[in-house]
Amino acid sequence: MLVVFYVSASAEFRRFEHPPKPDGSLSFLVIGDWGRRGTYNQSEVAVQMGSMGEKLSIDFVVSTGDNFYENGLRGIHDPAFLYSFTDIYTAKSLQKQWYAVLGNHDYRGNTKAQLSTILRRTDRRWLCLRSYIVNTGTAEIFFVDTTPFVDKYFEKTKHHKYDWRGVLPREKYLTKLLKDLESALKLSVASWKIVIGHHTIRSIGHHGETRELVTRILPILEANDVDLYINGHDHCLQHISSNTSSMQFLTSGGGSKAWKGDYHDLNQEGLKFYYDGQGFMSLQLNPTNAKIVFHDIAGKVLHSTNLSKQRYSVVM
Numbered sequence: 450m451l452v453v454f455y456v457s458a459s460a461e462f463r464r465f466e467h468p469p470k471p472d473g474s475l476s477f478l479v480i481g482d483w484g485r486r487g488t489y490n491q492s493e494v495a496v497q498m499g500s501m502g503e504k505l506s507i508d509f510v511v512s513t514g515d516n517f518y519e520n521g522l523r524g525i526h527d528p529a530f531l532y533s534f535t536d537i538y539t540a541k542s543l544q545k546q547w548y549a550v551l552g553n554h555d556y557r558g559n560t561k562a563q564l565s566t567i568l569r570r571t572d573r574r575w576l577c578l579r580s581y582i583v584n585t586g587t588a589e590i591f592f593v594d595t596t597p598f599v600d601k602y603f604e605k606t607k608h609h610k611y612d613w614r615g616v617l618p619r620e621k622y623l624t625k626l627l628k629d630l631e632s633a634l635k636l637s638v639a640s641w642k643i644v645i646g647h648h649t650i651r652s653i654g655h656h657g658e659t660r661e662l663v664t665r666i667l668p669i670l671e672a673n674d675v676d677l678y679i680n681g682h683d684h685c686l687q688h689i690s691s692n693t694s695s696m697q698f699l700t701s702g703g704g705s706k707a708w709k710g711d712y713h714d715l716n717q718e719g720l721k722f723y724y725d726g727q728g729f730m731s732l733q734l735n736p737t738n739a740k741i742v743f744h745d746i747a748g749k750v751l752h753s754t755n756l757s758k759q760r761y762s763v764v765m
């Protein structure tokens with residue numbers, strides 16, 4: 450079930466209301482960097498997601514992007530959509546809404562196809578937009594299009610072409626996105642504020658930190674008490690705590706091909722967990738507690754963390 454609301458014309462981010470369970474709790478899985486027609490253990494990860502999804506009775510699935518390798522979708526009829534998505538995540542528990550963002554590999558294909566409403570008719574679970582908000586009451590989740598922030602994709606190269614339709618002029622697009630993100634975060638009254646993007650902010654993985662996001666997005670997240678920043682891009686599972694706020698940086702990019710052994714600085718300040726194999730993340734939230742768990746392809750719990758929030762009562 451998906452209810453679409455448009456807020457005022459000044460806010461670009463579309464809002465979707467996704468009610469939590471009757472007791473106010475919510476659970477979902479997060480997967481990133483996955484679409485490889487089942488190869489590189491994508492299918493094994495999918496099977497474990499199915500059984501964890503069942504166990505937690507999940508409400509939806511979040512994708513942190515790089516949904517279709519190597520070059521996104523060619524068009525709305527690209528069979529990769531079926532071979533890498535519909536035919537892979539077949540478990541009953543995964544027949545829920547999927548909320549996805551685009552990764553840099555998706556931008557190498559026909560981005561309009563991946564964002565298209567026609568795709569949503571091909572598989573009703575699919576929802577991918579550039580930047581949008583899913584409000585569950587318990588948590589408000591802000592999906593942010595991070596690829597256009599990264600300078601190197603705009604440099605002329607003979608290796609890759611990117612589909613920037615809808616993004617140019619670039620600086621105008623980025624300025625508006627940041628302004629809309631900031632005002633939406635300021636207005637949020639949810640217990641948990643969660644931001645999802647494809648690119649890393651903090652990471653010890655292959656790509657490491659994304660300088661442009663550290664400079665332009667991180668200050669906005671910290672100033673507005675964001676609890677979790679969740680990304681993919683580095684093909685690993687990872688948890689890093691902030692040294693300047695209570696924000697946690699979580700990477701779920703283990704949906705298929707993993708970068709075994711490809712990391713730097715295991716002594717990074719705040720590093721709680723790093724796994725360079727495949728897997729996914731689950732979140733269980735209620736208004737005062739969040740439980741975050743990383744799972745491998747055998748269903749083993751690799752790392753788990755509990756966050757809690759004081760409930761303040763207003764004294765008049």
Ligand SMILES: *[C@@H]1O[C@H](CO)[C@@H](O)[C@H](O)[C@H]1NC(C)=O
Nearest residue numbers: 489490705706707726727746
């Ligand atoms: C699949 O996962 C197993 C267990 O983690 C690992 O040993 C193997 O290398 C993986 N295969 C690929 C192709 O990544």
Ligand SMILES: *[C@@H]1O[C@H](CO)[C@@H](O)[C@H](O)[C@H]1NC(C)=O
Nearest residue numbers: 651658691692693717718719
């Ligand atoms: C916090 O960590 C980041 C990333 O490791 C580092 O660049 C920064 O200097 C640290 N800031 C403080 C105040 O320690």
Ligand SMILES: *[C@@H]1O[C@H](CO)[C@@H](O)[C@H](O)[C@H]1NC(C)=O
Nearest residue numbers: 738739740752753754755756
């Ligand atoms: C998290 O809380 C649950 C109970 O809600 C507890 O069973 C579990 O041990 C806790 N995990 C950690 C890592 O603190």
